[in-house]
Amino acid sequence: MFENLPFITNLGLSALIIGIGATAIMDIWALFLKVAFNIPSLNYAFVGRWLGHLSKGQIVHQNIGTSPVIKGEMMIGWIAHYAIGVIFAAALLLIVGLAWSRSPHAIPALMTGIVTVGFPFLMMQPCFGMGVAASKLDDSHIAQFKSLLAHTVFGIGLYISALAGQFIF
Secondary structure (H helix, E strand, C coil): CCCCCCHHHHHHHHHHHHHHHHHHHHHHHHHHHHHHHCCCCCCHHHHHHHHHHHCCCCCCCCCHHHCCCCCCHHHHHHHHHHHHHHHHHHHHHHHHCCHHHHCCCHHHHHHHHHHCCHHHHHHHHHHCCCCHHHCCCCCHHHHHHHHHHHHHHHHHHHHHHHHHHHHHC
16 A cells, blocks of 8 residues: 555555455444344453553453453553454554555455454453353353454455555555
8 A cells, every 4th residue: 555655654555544454344344233133242441441451450250241341441442442443454464565565455354354253252362351262151152252353354354455445545
Protein backbone atom coordinates (compact mmCIF):
# COMPACT_ATOMS: atom_id res chain seq x y z
CA MET A 1 0.00 0.00 0.00
CA PHE A 2 2.70 2.43 1.02
CA GLU A 3 5.55 1.05 -1.08
CA ASN A 4 7.36 4.42 -1.35
CA LEU A 5 7.72 4.72 2.43
CA PRO A 6 10.42 3.16 4.61
CA PHE A 7 9.74 -0.49 5.49
CA ILE A 8 8.78 0.08 9.14
CA THR A 9 6.42 2.93 8.24
CA ASN A 10 4.88 0.87 5.44
CA LEU A 11 4.46 -2.07 7.80
CA GLY A 12 2.96 0.06 10.56
CA LEU A 13 0.47 1.91 8.39
CA SER A 14 -0.54 -1.20 6.47
CA ALA A 15 -0.99 -3.20 9.69
CA LEU A 16 -2.98 -0.36 11.23
CA ILE A 17 -5.41 -0.15 8.32
CA ILE A 18 -5.73 -3.90 7.78
CA GLY A 19 -5.87 -4.76 11.49
CA ILE A 20 -8.45 -2.12 12.41
CA GLY A 21 -10.54 -3.02 9.38
CA ALA A 22 -10.44 -6.75 10.12
CA THR A 23 -11.25 -6.21 13.79
CA ALA A 24 -14.17 -3.96 12.86
CA ILE A 25 -15.50 -6.65 10.50
CA MET A 26 -15.20 -9.18 13.33
CA ASP A 27 -17.15 -6.79 15.59
CA ILE A 28 -19.84 -6.24 12.93
CA TRP A 29 -20.19 -10.04 12.74
CA ALA A 30 -20.57 -10.21 16.54
CA LEU A 31 -23.18 -7.44 16.44
CA PHE A 32 -25.07 -9.30 13.71
CA LEU A 33 -25.10 -12.48 15.83
CA LYS A 34 -26.38 -10.52 18.84
CA VAL A 35 -29.12 -8.68 16.95
CA ALA A 36 -30.25 -11.52 14.69
CA PHE A 37 -29.87 -14.50 17.03
CA ASN A 38 -29.37 -13.04 20.52
CA ILE A 39 -25.91 -14.67 20.68
CA PRO A 40 -23.67 -12.65 23.00
CA SER A 41 -20.04 -11.99 22.22
CA LEU A 42 -17.06 -11.55 24.53
CA ASN A 43 -17.42 -8.77 27.05
CA TYR A 44 -14.29 -6.72 26.33
CA ALA A 45 -14.44 -5.29 29.83
CA PHE A 46 -13.10 -8.69 30.91
CA VAL A 47 -10.06 -8.17 28.67
CA GLY A 48 -9.52 -4.78 30.33
CA ARG A 49 -10.04 -6.32 33.76
CA TRP A 50 -7.50 -9.03 33.00
CA LEU A 51 -4.97 -6.45 31.75
CA GLY A 52 -5.58 -4.29 34.81
CA HIS A 53 -4.93 -7.21 37.14
CA LEU A 54 -1.99 -8.32 34.99
CA SER A 55 -0.32 -5.00 35.77
CA LYS A 56 -0.68 -5.95 39.45
CA GLY A 57 0.94 -9.34 38.91
CA GLN A 58 -2.18 -11.52 38.64
CA ILE A 59 -2.19 -13.58 35.46
CA VAL A 60 -4.77 -16.32 36.08
CA HIS A 61 -8.24 -15.83 37.57
CA GLN A 62 -10.62 -18.41 38.97
CA ASN A 63 -13.42 -16.54 37.19
CA ILE A 64 -12.70 -13.20 35.51
CA GLY A 65 -16.34 -12.22 35.94
CA THR A 66 -16.04 -12.26 39.72
CA SER A 67 -12.61 -10.61 39.90
CA PRO A 68 -12.60 -7.03 41.19
CA VAL A 69 -13.54 -4.39 38.63
CA ILE A 70 -10.73 -2.23 37.22
CA LYS A 71 -11.36 1.45 36.60
CA GLY A 72 -11.73 2.01 32.84
CA GLU A 73 -11.74 -1.72 32.07
CA MET A 74 -14.21 -1.40 29.19
CA MET A 75 -12.08 1.19 27.39
CA ILE A 76 -8.89 -0.73 28.14
CA GLY A 77 -10.46 -3.91 26.77
CA TRP A 78 -11.68 -2.33 23.54
CA ILE A 79 -8.34 -0.63 22.89
CA ALA A 80 -6.54 -3.92 23.55
CA HIS A 81 -8.96 -5.74 21.22
CA TYR A 82 -8.10 -3.41 18.33
CA ALA A 83 -4.39 -3.33 19.19
CA ILE A 84 -4.31 -7.13 19.07
CA GLY A 85 -5.98 -7.01 15.65
CA VAL A 86 -3.25 -4.66 14.43
CA ILE A 87 -0.54 -6.92 15.89
CA PHE A 88 -2.03 -9.95 14.13
CA ALA A 89 -2.17 -7.99 10.86
CA ALA A 90 1.49 -7.00 11.30
CA ALA A 91 2.39 -10.64 11.92
CA LEU A 92 0.62 -11.63 8.70
CA LEU A 93 2.52 -8.95 6.77
CA LEU A 94 5.84 -9.99 8.29
CA ILE A 95 5.25 -13.64 7.41
CA VAL A 96 3.92 -13.28 3.87
CA GLY A 97 5.63 -9.98 3.04
CA LEU A 98 4.41 -6.45 2.52
CA ALA A 99 3.78 -7.17 -1.15
CA TRP A 100 0.71 -9.12 0.01
CA SER A 101 -0.95 -5.82 1.00
CA ARG A 102 -0.62 -4.64 -2.63
CA SER A 103 -1.93 -7.89 -4.08
CA PRO A 104 -3.78 -9.78 -1.34
CA HIS A 105 -4.87 -13.38 -1.63
CA ALA A 106 -7.53 -14.90 0.60
CA ILE A 107 -5.67 -18.02 1.80
CA PRO A 108 -2.95 -16.31 3.92
CA ALA A 109 -5.59 -14.08 5.51
CA LEU A 110 -7.92 -16.99 6.29
CA MET A 111 -5.05 -19.08 7.65
CA THR A 112 -4.00 -16.17 9.87
CA GLY A 113 -7.53 -15.84 11.20
CA ILE A 114 -7.76 -19.54 11.97
CA VAL A 115 -4.30 -19.67 13.59
CA THR A 116 -5.10 -16.66 15.80
CA VAL A 117 -7.84 -18.67 17.53
CA GLY A 118 -4.94 -20.17 19.44
CA PHE A 119 -4.67 -16.87 21.34
CA PRO A 120 -8.03 -17.16 23.11
CA PHE A 121 -7.84 -20.97 23.34
CA LEU A 122 -4.38 -21.14 24.85
CA MET A 123 -4.03 -17.81 26.63
CA MET A 124 -7.13 -15.74 27.24
CA GLN A 125 -9.63 -18.45 28.17
CA PRO A 126 -7.26 -20.23 30.58
CA CYS A 127 -6.29 -16.92 32.19
CA PHE A 128 -9.97 -15.96 32.52
CA GLY A 129 -10.59 -19.20 34.44
CA MET A 130 -12.37 -21.00 31.60
CA GLY A 131 -9.67 -23.61 30.97
CA VAL A 132 -7.82 -24.37 27.75
CA ALA A 133 -10.23 -23.80 24.84
CA ALA A 134 -12.98 -23.00 27.37
CA SER A 135 -12.89 -26.65 28.52
CA LYS A 136 -14.22 -25.79 31.98
CA LEU A 137 -17.46 -24.35 30.60
CA ASP A 138 -20.55 -26.54 30.43
CA ASP A 139 -21.06 -25.52 26.80
CA SER A 140 -17.37 -25.58 25.87
CA HIS A 141 -18.08 -26.83 22.34
CA ILE A 142 -20.27 -23.78 21.69
CA ALA A 143 -17.61 -21.40 23.03
CA GLN A 144 -14.97 -23.15 20.90
CA PHE A 145 -17.12 -22.91 17.78
CA LYS A 146 -17.90 -19.22 18.42
CA SER A 147 -14.18 -18.46 18.86
CA LEU A 148 -13.22 -20.34 15.71
CA LEU A 149 -15.97 -18.65 13.71
CA ALA A 150 -15.07 -15.19 15.03
CA HIS A 151 -11.41 -15.67 14.13
CA THR A 152 -12.31 -17.03 10.71
CA VAL A 153 -14.37 -13.87 10.16
CA PHE A 154 -11.31 -11.90 11.33
CA GLY A 155 -9.30 -13.68 8.62
CA ILE A 156 -11.92 -12.75 6.03
CA GLY A 157 -11.70 -9.22 7.40
CA LEU A 158 -7.93 -9.18 6.89
CA TYR A 159 -8.47 -10.00 3.23
CA ILE A 160 -11.32 -7.52 2.73
CA SER A 161 -9.40 -4.77 4.53
CA ALA A 162 -6.29 -5.38 2.41
CA LEU A 163 -8.42 -5.22 -0.74
CA ALA A 164 -10.08 -2.02 0.44
CA GLY A 165 -6.70 -0.54 1.38
CA GLN A 166 -5.63 -0.83 -2.25
CA PHE A 167 -8.40 1.56 -3.26
CA ILE A 168 -7.90 3.99 -0.39
CA PHE A 169 -4.27 4.70 -1.17
